[in-house]
Amino acid sequence: MTPDLTLSGFKIYEQFLPPAAQRDLVDTLRDAVRETPFVQPVTPSGKLMSVRMTSMGRLGWITDRAGYRYAPTHVNGRAWPAIPETVLGIWHAVSEVSRLPDACLLNHYSEGARMGLHQDKDEGDFSWPVVSISLGDEALFRMGGIERSDPTRSVWLRSGDVVVMGGAARLAYHGVDRIKFGTSPLLPKGGRLNLTLRVVV
Numbered sequence: 615m616t617p618d619l620t621l622s623g624f625k626i627y628e629q630f631l632p633p634a635a636q637r638d639l640v641d642t643l644r645d646a647v648r649e650t651p652f653v654q655p656v657t658p659s660g661k662l663m664s665v666r667m668t669s670m671g672r673l674g675w676i677t678d679r680a681g682y683r684y685a686p687t688h689v690n691g692r693a694w695p696a697i698p699e700t701v702l703g704i705w706h707a708v709s710e711v712s713r714l715p716d717a718c719l720l721n722h723y724s725e726g727a728r729m730g731l732h733q734d735k736d737e738g739d740f741s742w743p744v745v746s747i748s749l750g751d752e753a754l755f756r757m758g759g760i761e762r763s764d765p766t767r768s769v770w771l772r773s774g775d776v777v778v779m780g781g782a783a784r785l786a787y788h789g790v791d792r793i794k795f796g797t798s799p800l801l802p803k804g805g806r807l808n809l810t811l812r813v814v815v
């Protein structure tokens with residue numbers, strides 16, 4: 615585990631998931647999202663995101679012209695699949711809270727995809743941590759403070775790393791500047807998968 619990057623409550627559990635567990639998880643996710651496939655969403659201003667997304671859990675995070683929000687179904691009308699037990703096990707192991715997450719966002723980054731600096735702030739209660747799991751290609755993760763203008767620091771996240779943003783880091787600005795395509799053999803077509811677990815209400 616690496617100590618604070620900038621704020622207390624920010625933790626990186628390096629190589630939390632060994633390679634075999636990463637492969638099992640990818641198989642589980644492939645089955646889970648078969649009927650709620652990845653979509654390439656647009657931001658409220660109409661900009662096509664470079665990351666493709668889907669969700670698991672009671673609620674899924676979505677974005678379209680109507681805004682950023684949580685929804686109980688995929689755009690195809692189907693309920694999101696349950697968050698797999700193995701993923702809930704990771705949440706319990708690192709979050710240090712007894713509550714279960716409501717939502718698990720899946721982000722897929724193919725070559726050239728990125729995620730601009732943002733806060734996770736569509737939830738009703740920021741006292742619960744956010745837990746994020748990295749699978750596949752390495753990603754340059756940027757972490758700042760609670761103001762957009764605060765200084766930022768960057769760290770490479772690798773397949774199997776788990777990040778926790780709780781406490782003072784819960785509302786910290788963060789994003790992914792780029793991925794290093796082809797650095798992991800985990801996903802057959804390359805790229806990166808990120809799972810973000812959150813308590814919503």
Ligand code: SIN
Pocket residue numbers: 721729746753755788789790808810
């Ligand atoms: C996010 O903040 O939504 C994604 C973070 C990541 O991909 O590591």
Ligand code: FE2
Pocket residue numbers: 732733734788
């Ligand atoms: Fe985020």
